[in-house]
Amino acid sequence: MIPSRPTVAAVHPCGRNPLMTTMPVLFIHGLWLHATSWNPWIEVFTQAGYDATAPGWPGDPASVQEARDNPESMADRGIDDVVEHYAKIIADLPAKPILVGHSFGGMFAQKLLGQDLAAAAVAIDAAQIKGVLPLPLSSLRATLPVFKNPANRHRTVALTAEQFRFAFGNAIPVEESDALFAQWAIPAPGRPLFEAAAANFNPHSPAKVDTANSGRGPLLLVMGARTTPSPKRSPRPPSSSTGTAPRPPTSSNSPIGRTH
Template sequence: MSAPVLFIHGLWLHARSWDGWVERFRSAGYADCSAPGWPGDPETVEEARAHPDAIADHGIDDVVAHFASVIADLPEKPILVGHSFGGMIAQRLLGEDLAAAAIAIDAAQIKGVLPLPLSALKATLPVFKNPANRHRAVSLTAEQFRFAFGNAIPAEESDELFERWTIPAPGKPLFEAAAANFNPHSPAKVDTHNSGRGPLLLIMGGQDHTVPEAVTKATLKQYRHSEAVTDILEFEDRAHSLTIDHGWTDVADACLDWLKKQGL
């Protein structure tokens, strides 16, 4: 019997954007797969766009506690697959020994990661341009999405993904991550020293504007004092849309291959 698999989305994407992954993992033998939304996430993209206040003002700790409660109802520790801020959440849960393994895809920076490339600043400017956005849900325009997510795919595909999957996102996690290295009790702090945790795979897109490869490489260095398995994999020609664009199956299959090598 395989472990349950939980998929954790990041900012601006609805949980249903994992639908293809859920089916692919089930076909590979992982019978218990699910993609719960963040706290306040409605069931559909349309509802999320219509009711942004339900999503607003949820921070990193809120999301971690939410998924910890989901995990508590499972028969055993799950495998976590997270994208962007979902990748950060997955690392926190793994470091707290709540998961059997974690795959963090283009994961948002954790405390201790110092590189802050200009493209990442531009990608998150829609949130940071107004301090009041800390307590609001913020939407992207199609053009902003194209820069932050769809810069390595045709503009037409980026616009289609924008229409299909994007929802407003709480600004609070971005403000928390930005201040992480100045806050000793930051919610973006991950237990990177835990040698008893399950294996971790970090995946990076070489063309990612939102989480450039320098951020993921710096994240890997944070785990240098842990004896647990910590692997890294790069898709050189991919950007932040790599979990939802036309090449997502390559990424999903690489995750399945890695899990097989871990005996999971």
């Protein structure tokens, strides 16, 4: 679900909420999109009274063009590297934030929530975590530009406009997808994809999330009904809780007609 501009009413039904003026909200981008793609969301959440920011991944250049010109600054960054980066950012905040993550950002949001570092989290079209069933063929095709060369684990990989349309813009007009590609698309490190692909074969996978932490804050999983790269079959993460152990608060939503 490509980040598009939300409305103030969607953030808070009464507009600005005077009781939440200092609540931090951290937006976390996924692969192939720059952190500035969250700018329309930051504007709306700020208007609604939240302290909204979108820090980039470690090594992310400040602008889209800089990222395209210097992709190697982002190379070989893995899941744990990025999660630890955001954990340090959260440690400097005045309160636990609400996390909103897209794609791999959604996975990172779930990991940070499971570590009790967030008040709540929203994971939009989240990348598969350990325990989710193998991806369908359409998802594998979307990530083929990375997996076609094992050396890409330690490199960054850029998508073409056509590849971006298949992975991100398959439910919107070609012209709109191409405009989003021109505005926000950047090369991405291959390592997180290789780590996620091997998650179910690695007992110590960095893609593992503490889904049984009953004391964590609420989690909302949002999966576009027409998304391509993320697993459609398992919008709710697996839980290792057994018997009558309390389950952490989790809900899911699948907007009709929405893409990745």
